[in-house]
Amino acid sequence: MNLFIKILKYELNNIMRSKWVIAYFMFFLVITEVLFRFSGDSSRVLVGLMNIALLLIPLVSIIFGTIHFYNSREFMELLLAQPVKRNVLFSASWLGLVLPLSLAYVMGLALPFLLHGTSDFAPYLILLSSGVILSFIFVGLAFIIALKITEKSFGVGLAFIVWLFFGVIYDGLIMLIIWQFSDYPLEAFMIGISSLNPIDLCRITIMLKFDIAALMGYTGAIFEKFFGSLFGIGIAFSMLMAWILIPYLIAKRLFNKKDF
């Protein structure tokens, strides 16, 4: 068994037992079940869950990720004093955090859906995979922050600001741009700018799978055409993969150079 698997196993063993991860799982489980009982209609449950997931997953991933990294600094130090390569420890820690968070989310949503069933299988799968992808992305960003900023309270604060930027402020800027340049055809630009923010990209991809997309009118139709095409799917997919890989690689580089 190689070292990566060994460390990953212990990381998982540790984090899966974390009360925060269990609470995170329970939250999704309860909220999904409640939404089901409340509205009964699985596509409305999905829209409700989308709202919650897009808000909560990036927030929890980046804040919990940052705190977890700060809390494990000493133990990482001990592990690095063992015959373990930095690359290996880094990848195992990263995956060891992302997997439990993703699993908590997926299981939290899956159990009620198995119980109640769904006819909207495609949007459901997209909602699940979007959540997993966002967990990967924001844990990567969390690690960059924790590696760049030594002071824990400052790091957690910055993590919150980064979340605020992607989750809230970015859309405010889009709105401003729409207002400023309302005389120009903005659709192509909008496709570009919303693809750059992983939360927006996930939100739009999910929404296009729901009949709620009809509310988005002409712009929505253009988006649907773009993201419905093979090219558009390819762009969306590569964007999200880049969003996972680039923070991961940056964090890994920082980790390899770090003085503990």
Place this chain on the structure above:
Amino acid sequence: MISIKNLNKSFGKHKVLDDINIEVNSGQITALAGPNGSGKTTLVKAILGLVKPDSGQISIDGANISDNSTYRENIGYMPQINFFPENLSSKEILLMIKDLRNISGNSEFEKGLIEEFELEPHLDKKMNNLSGGTRQKISLVLALMTDPKILILDEASAGLDPASAKKFKDTLRKARNEGKTIILISHILSELEEFADNIIFIIDGKILVASGIKSLIAARGASNLENALADIIELQKKGNLQ
């Protein structure tokens, strides 16, 4: 034997290690002392590869350590601050460290340590439920249990009860007699004088003294290590240290 040549390290503008040149011999206990922030911990972390030096070389038994991780199989390290994953038990952490070193099962040596430090009743408890002293003992066992050739212990006796502290010293003496290389960071000079062979004293990232303890005291004509070191610091301030 660990040899360090022209080792430099800065954190930003602050020079933490300034042209360090030392050799640490096996079969001896070498104490690393100095005021807080003098660079002791950074120096041992450089040996462990936890801190990347700006320049200089570190070799262990003639082999350069840079870009290598396997040499650490021979090092047991006890960090100054021990903070373990909160959801793992002591036993799981012991297992994990052994697992990473490809060691299976409990050696007689390890069992002896656990018995000696009376850790048996704590093995199934979660780490964050343990007292500071017990955690310190677990941390010590983690460093010692694989019976490595080199031991690096950072403030190891701090927080130990007197009985455990005595057992700790006995264990170290035994290890020295087996020919191991032992580096001990401490700021309690009386304790060091009692059982260390050599002292390396660092101030502001520079080595002030690297010498045998007994010969140092004798050379300065001091009553103890503390006075001998005080004498040297005084001389250095005047700028006429030979």
Place this chain on the structure above:
Amino acid sequence: MPKKIYILFASFFISCIIFFTALSTSNKSEKDVKTTQISLKDLVSNAAPNDTITLNGGYYPESGIEIYKPLTIIGKNDPVIDGQSKGKNIFLIKNDSVSLAGLTIKNVARHALWDNAAIRIDNSHQCKVLNCKFENAYFGIYLAKSSNCEVIGNKFQSQGSHESDAGNGIHLWKSGHIHIKDNVIKGHRDGIYLEFGKACMIENNWSENNIRYGLHFMFSDSCKYLNNHFEHNGAGVAVMYTHDIEMINNTFANNWGTAAYGLLLKDIHDSKIYGNQFVNNTVGIHSEGSIRIKVEHNNFIRNGWGARIFANSNDNFFGSNNFISNTFDIASNSRMNFNKFIGNYWSGYSGYDINLDGWGDVPYRPVRLFSLLASQQEPVMLLLHSIFIEFLDIAERIFPVLTPETLIDSKPSMKIIK
């Protein structure tokens, strides 16, 4: 010669017997026209005015059957008249008091120039089409310049796929006092189409999966429609350029699409919308230039927009309606509002009722800032369900700056109105 008279006499006699037995609903057996060799055209041209022709089963591959006298044709055991997609209209009625009942009429020729219909009633009055089936008709029943007719209990099923190759189920042009009741219309361009109609009564119809509108109303005043069901139509129901319409107890459901409505009102005044169900439409009611419309006791449930009211609509009244789980309850494209909302139930209302009189103590603002922004700049809609938008809406709700000040329900109901 005597033979001919004999046949004529006999057929008249038999017809009378059948007619009266049908009226008295007895089960007496009749001598009917049975053989398929006889053409319907011949039967019609041979019949005397006010005759009743009864077809007992049979298959008539004919079109262009023209009726110039008062006549009743009754189908028994499902006689089929098949236009074979040839010719023009299958039946052309050009006289008053013609009744067709119980016939299956199918395969009307589709043509780019002529609005061919299964039954065209031209300039005729007191005609009836009852319990007929229309399959693959281009236009089903086409009434032009006719009045006091009845279209009751018919079924229309067509397979048009584009607006251009489909006709309307029931088409009225310059016709008044028409009673359209109990019809089921599927797969046409417009389910029911009225242009320059007057005082028509449309009730209990079911209009579904039509390519454009379930019901399309233009320049047709004083009409009533009640208890109809409109579902899954391309764009819902449109009522345009008219006045004094009563829309009561209809259901508008599942009209989804970027340009779909439950009910589109354009330049309507002095009308009444009462007791209707608007469920799961992109827009429940879309109103442009509507004046003095009373909207009461309707349910707006799970629509994208409950009602979208453009600024040129005024003096409309919304009272005692239920707005439940709509993405947006009311949208407006302006800060100005000249419409009244009082005493509705809003599921989005989060106020309180301290004096327990059943009415919320703080007014409800049904226009979300986001829907206002989106109606001014459509691309903003792309931010739907973004957290930023949720925050913006909350802020606007607490400190209203941009949403119409007067567009409030000052007396929101705490409970769903029965």
